[in-house]
Amino acid sequence: MEKELLQEIEEAQMVLVGFGEALDAVEFQKMESYAESALNEVGVSWLAPLFWERLREDIYSKGLERLAKLLEHKNYFVISQAQNSAIFQTKWREGRLVMPYGCWRKKQCTCMEDEIVPTPLDDEAAKALTRAVDSYVAVVRSVGSFASHDNDAGSVGACSAFKNGSETQNECAGIGNLESLPDPVREAMEEIQRRKEITDAANELKRAAEGILGKCERCGAPYTLNVIQNKNYDMHGYQLDWERYTKWLSGSVNRKLLLLEIGADERIPGLIHGPFAKISELNLKSTLRTYANAIDWLGNL
Ligand SMILES: [Zn+2]
Structure with missing residues (x-):
């Protein structure tokens, strides 16, 4: 120095x-800024600072x-x-x-x-919360990396049902065989599917976070995190x-x-x-x- x-x-x-x-x-990679807004959408905007932290080294x-x-x-x-x-x-x-x-x-x-x-979180709660957010980041990254291969031959979007093989294709309700659709339509459908996966993961993260943080002894409301992103x-x-x-x-x-x-x-x-x-x-x-x-x-x- x-x-x-x-x-x-x-x-x-x-x-x-x-x-x-x-x-x-x-620096947000593909789908990560959407994942940030999904936290807001499902009512856990107070997880954003921890989310950013787990995206960084x-x-x-x-x-x-x-x-x-x-x-x-x-x-x-x-x-x-x-x-x-x-x-x-x-x-x-x-x-x-x-x-x-x-x-x-x-x-x-x-x-x-x-x-x-x-009050400060105890180490156990902080670790559990970090693990829950890491799982969310993992979903966002897998959905995002799938999205970046849009133009590769054989890529059919982020729907996990497709990824898991033909037997489960019907789980992708209403979408059917995306490859037969014109490109702009197929891309739009894939985008909707990707966003849905992230929103589902955000809802799951919310449930996990509420379980970890517990409820207020006084009023019974679920605890949240003490950050300015909290409304x-x-x-x-x-x-x-x-x-x-x-x-x-x-x-x-x-x-x-x-x-x-x-x-x-x-x-x-x-x-x-x-x-x-x-x-x-x-x-x-x-x-x-x-x-x-x-x-x-x-x-x-
Ligand atoms: Zn309270």
Whole structure:
């Protein structure tokens, strides 16, 4: 890593780290964006951040651990607009992380009573949920990869009944022999079939997730995940951390503050880029460093 940055960390009295939306970025393959909207359609939009996470490789954990180690003896705070669970699980100092958009590692209920704050998932539930989402990803990928062979000779679409041989062809109700249809019609039918398979898998994922998360002891409603994609997002999940953050920030006035902006999109002011620019403008002793490419930056630490 750059010597200059090491020295800046050394000399700073306080360090503020901001993780932007780039840490959640995912490039959708064929059918994956449809699969994301299917989560919404079946009423589990709160599974989207975990879904994105399972589409990506875990490329951040090690870099985040190195950063936490590097800041070990500093007075620091981390704010993350990204919902990446690697950030949640990094061993930051106790009470020095705020994730205002939430993270899938916490569950919540819709009753949102003050005394029922969102709580972290235990490891067993987190693992089970991850496995359920992985099964969904596997279905989406098999349907998607089948779709990419549309033009190959002999390809008849994603209907599993066709894939399983002639005996089960009748299960593909109403579609019949797609090969005899004109191309645009056949393609449209195949697309409908692919989408249906994904919607079915999304419904199955919903049932699995509800089973894993269980029901609220108070109101009996099924638990969901504490992320901003949840239409009943419970802000109690980050409120205490937010209070600690603003208090910490007010203590940075007139101190040598180093701001590290990592993976924030300059076009989106949001929680990181806009506020960091403002803080550095107001604090004349501060230094603002921006690193747009989070993967490279964390990788080189
Ligand atoms: Zn409840």
